[in-house]
Amino acid sequence: MSKNLTTGVTPELNGSGQRIALICARWNDVIVNRLENGAREALVNAGVAEGDIVSIKVPGALEIPIAMKAALATGAFDAAIALGVVLRGDTYHFEVVSNESASGVMRVGLDSGRVVTNGILTVDTEAQADERSVDGPGNKGAEAAAAALELLAVCEQLAAQ
Secondary structure (H helix, E strand, C coil), X not given: CCCCCCCCCCCCCCCCCCCEEEEEECCCHHHXXXXXXXXXXXXXXXXXXXXXXXXXXXXXXXXXXXXXXXXXXXXXXXXXXXXXXXXXXXXXXXXXXXXXXXXXXXXXXXXXXXXXXXXXXXXXXXXXXXHHCCCCCCCHHHHHHHHHHHHHHHHHHHHCC
């Protein structure tokens, strides 16, 4: 029996019963707080209970994958969302942090088989970070939360096959 799980239509997001970890960097905290608020609002609007959303603070983007792995290993969460900001500076540090944090988040997802999404902004300017962390549409924290819920639904569908 063949089933097509891809309809080309974004599914209705239903976060009821899902437990979500928000792994948030403290570096650039004003912007990260807006990403966190956007993610939290999107999750609650999709039916995730406020008590099922836990924020875990870490120093910076490089520490996010380690905390994400530890959070998922507890079995207390269905998904983890990385939230942080890496601003380009005058040195190669930007590339290292951007690449390694993204690689680490992806590795956690692949190694754990759990849903993870990456809402770490990698931008040239603070103005670009501001644009991506505004309240409402365009908030990348909210988009990472929506992606996590959609991926959870896809994984549940696949597991039921």
